[in-house]
Amino acid sequence: MSAQMPPLLRDSGIPFDLFIQSLTEQLDKAQAAMAIKARVGKLPLTFAVKEVSLDLRAFVQMIDDDVFLRPAGPGESEASTIKLALTTITRPMIEENAVDYKAEDPRFSLREALGDRISEDDQRRLERIGVRTVTQLNELKKTAGADVIARLSRMPVNRLQQALMSAAAPRVTRVEAGTADARAGRVHMSTPTLRGGRLPLVRAAGEAVPVVESEDGRIVLAPLATQMGCDAEVDFGEGEVARIRLSEGQLGQWSAP
Structure with missing residues (x-):
């Protein structure tokens, strides 16, 4: 059997997370098929898979930081036995425990x-x-x-x-459009090092940029239209000075002392 495996699978196996994902995807398909059968056939009673247990004989190895499984072939008696037990999980449980990849831009x-x-x-x-x-x-x-x-x-x-x-360098998280007056709107900036009671000094294009809001971890600026898109200097005091462009999504850098 091992000779019939693709070379990559035969030599290294498959990443453990990919194996689990493939297995659960197959179970999802089986569950979807059973749901269709119940709806179309209007069955009063049908069956579902609650738990799945597997004893997998495979060789386990580390490649970089990933765990790989290579299925054991005939005669490979030194393989490890991996016991897997899969059970059901509800959507609220998934949402509670899964990583929220949309939490930050x-x-x-x-x-x-x-x-x-x-x-x-x-x-x-x-x-x-x-x-x-x-x-x-x-x-x-x-x-x-x-x-x-x-x-x-x-x-x-x-x-x-x-x-x-x-x-910890500041970054522009959002830019609001300006109005008919000379202001270019508002520039929302994340400032992880800023603590309440401290008001940073901001300058751009040779003029001060008003800070209209300041609180832990964030400030809101009201620059002139001529200052938008310019490099600004943000002085937090105590030698902490950063430079950042006043444009959407820009990331700041600390100035050398």
Whole structure:
């Protein structure tokens, strides 16, 4: 049987998550077919699959950070026995436990926000502890601290500190259209390092940019039409100065001290 397998499957197997997804997809199709049969045939009683148990003989190996399963062939007695038990789950249970990938604009994902300041390996390390967005990274820093993140993710502290600094830079989350007057509308900006009671100083195109709202983690600016699209300097005080373009989706960078 092993000789009939595709070369990639024969050599490495398949990722464990792909195996589970394929298995549950087949069960979903079976469930959909049973639902159609019940509706069309108007059966008063039919059957459904509640639980599935499998004993799978396979070889388990790690490739990078992924677990791969290679099914055992005839005569391969050293394979491991993997016991799987699948049960049903309701939609509310899925929504409660699944990752909400729409929680943050994809432009502010770890890769977009940190760029070359984070490697693919470090990104996977953070994702393994549930950190997939800049917001999650900043929230975890506030609640747990950099040392705890470094220990859980097994990231070197210096690389983590660089990532945290980049993640804490301001970013433009929304730009509202202006009116008939000289104002260009409102620029909503996420500022993870900002705390209540601090009012940053913002300048663009040689003039001050009014800050009309300021609270923990966010500010709202009211720039002139001539300041829109310009690079702005945001001074949070205590030596924290960032530069950012006043345009939709822009990410800021900290200025060198």
